[in-house]
Amino acid sequence: MTVNVAVVGATGAVGEEFLRILESRKFPVKELKLLASKRSAGKKMRFYGCDYTVQELTKHSFQGIKIALFSAGGSISREYVPYAIESGAVCVDNSSAFRMDDDVPLVVPEVNPQDIAKHHGVIANPNCSTIQLVVALKPIHDAVRIKRIVVSTYQAVSGAGLKAIDELQKETASILSGHEGFKRNLFPYQIAFNVLPQIPQSNAFLPNGYTSEEMKMVNETKKIMGDNSIRVTATTVRVPVIRSHSESVNIETERKITAAAVKKLLSTAPGVKLVDDTANQLYPLATMAAGKDEVFVGRIREDESIDHGINMWVVSDNLRKGAALNAIQIAEKLL
């Protein structure tokens, strides 16, 4: 069976990745519709070696569409997902618009595939940092129950879209060539050669002092794992890396688990690639994960400051498993 697929936000950083993953996984596409803003209408994009013309997104864009993959931001999803559902499409939405709605499943296929069946026309794709975290932690939670998670992220600029990649590249070049006065459009401070403890860059801080990205990690982790009792605290940080988010993760478990047992568990866990050979200086890197599908985990060691604690380093490609790949895996399960 082949189906008609629409990609909303086709011209963005995640949109481009949707096309490459639909091709590489041989997703059964009958017709493909590429949608973006009016600015991009007429632009050509390659799919299976052929040119496809980008069309302007309108409420009539979804006629005959079976699967709609959205990645054009929350306000576009809020406005257009209802039209897509009305036309009979099932939407996989990469924005945060519907993630915490009770009647919208929030799914990572390695963790809670059973939730897909509960959808009413839209399935939410979780936040990129949350996806890689729960893929790495679910097997440990099932084995010894995780009581508390402390996570600090080192997030690539591509999470903020193509304009953010452009700003990092141009700012880096400008600084290296000795030019002063580079004009930033996106980040509040210099991102080249710097580290910014604020994601997203545009949002004000919440009354509790956290950012919305940090609270997404807290709330989405509980929803995906189906366990409200897990305590989660996060610090999310932007680093001058183009692709792949890295995370320092500390967990406290109910029952004791050794570092060796965690390594054994994760060596066969779905979607995980264990890279943990410190004798040979092998551990996950952003450059290692870029363009790959797995969640890379390493530096696994016991937290010697508490009785039942583990530290680890978790890295994954934010545009693939953190966005487009996870959404397409959901769509595959839908079919």
Ligand code: A2P
């Ligand atoms: P466009 O390229 O026409 O602006 P990124 O996350 O890389 O910034 O990409 C955002 C995606 O969302 C792009 O494909 C962008 O299209 C799309 N987008 C932004 N605003 C709209 C809009 N008003 N209608 C449809 N698509 C939009």
